[in-house]
Amino acid sequence: NAGVTQTPKFQVLKTGQSMTLQCAQDMNHEYMSWYRQDPGMGLRLIHYSVGAGITDQGEVPNGYNVSRSTTEDFPLRLLSAAPSQTSVYFCASSYNIAGGKDEQFFGPGTRLTVL
Amino acid sequence: KQEVTQIPAALSVPEGENLVLNCSFTDSAIYNLQWFRQDPGKGLTSLLLIQSSQREQTSGRLNASLDKSSGRSTLYIAASQPGDSATYLCAAYPPGTYKYIFGTGTRLKVLA
Numbered sequence: 001n002a003g004v005t006q007t008p009k010f011q012v013l014k015t016g017q018s019m020t021l022q023c024a025q026d027m028n029h030e031y032m033s034w035y036r037q038d039p040g041m042g043l044r045l046i047h048y049s050v051g052a053g054i055t056d057q058g059e060v061p062n063g064y065n066v067s068r069s070t071t072e073d074f075p076l077r078l079l080s081a082a083p084s085q086t087s088v089y090f091c092a093s094s095y096n097i098a099g100g101k102d103e104q105f106f107g108p109g110t111r112l113t114v115l
Numbered sequence: 116k117q118e119v120t121q122i123p124a125a126l127s128v129p130e131g132e133n134l135v136l137n138c139s140f141t142d143s144a145i146y147n148l149q150w151f152r153q154d155p156g157k158g159l160t161s162l163l164l165i166q167s168s169q170r171e172q173t174s175g176r177l178n179a180s181l182d183k184s185s186g187r188s189t190l191y192i193a194a195s196q197p198g199d200s201a202t203y204l205c206a207a208y209p210p211g212t213y214k215y216i217f218g219t220g221t222r223l224k225v226l227a
Contacts, residue, residue: 035217040219041219042218042219043217050213059214100147103161104149104215105161106161
């Protein structure tokens with residue numbers, strides 16, 4: 001298994017540009033999520049999905065969109081990039097988070113800089 | 116609202132020392148608590164998950180305990196090695212929320 005994969009690893013955008021961060025997992029996990037990690041603030045949940053076709057907002061959803069058309073993929077879209085979105089973005093997945101027995105697995109991250 | 120705290124933010128110890136990392140949470144109603152390791156510039160690696168019905172979990176030199184009544188979890192690392200140097204994060208999972216709440220981590224440096 002490749003686990004959780006993310007592309008790209010690094011990205012530089014100009015203010016106002018849009019882009020999509022890709023996330024895929026090959027473990028047949030129902031639950032997928034996106035976090036951003038900023039110095040001194042820990043990981044904050046952006047959006048999550050409990051299955052194909054089902055998404056919901058996390059703690060900091062503004063400026064981001066997600067969709068889940070397949071079990072494997074969970075892309076994160078930045079609609080109009082702002083310098084405040086400069087961060088490291090992590091995708092994570094879990095088989096069945098609702099039961100509380102399954103651990104989360106994380107991807108390697110995407111380091112995004114918005115100029 | 117669940118809040119998770121990790122103190123201290125940074126810790127340096129000599130090689131071979133046994134050490135304890137702390138994680139506190141404000142609401143005892145959690146499904147589980149998970150400990151992660153993060154190396155610089157890398158993603159998070161799961162170390163141990165303790166379900167709410169469990170008191171502790173062990174993996175090699177690592178032992179994690181959970182005391183829901185006091186809102187505390189500890190990660191014990193035996194015979195620390197320079198390779199253990201990393202940031203350690205804990206995350207609590209409140210039931211029915213589909214959202215893990217993370218602490219800000221403890222940055223550990225083990226000196227050779």
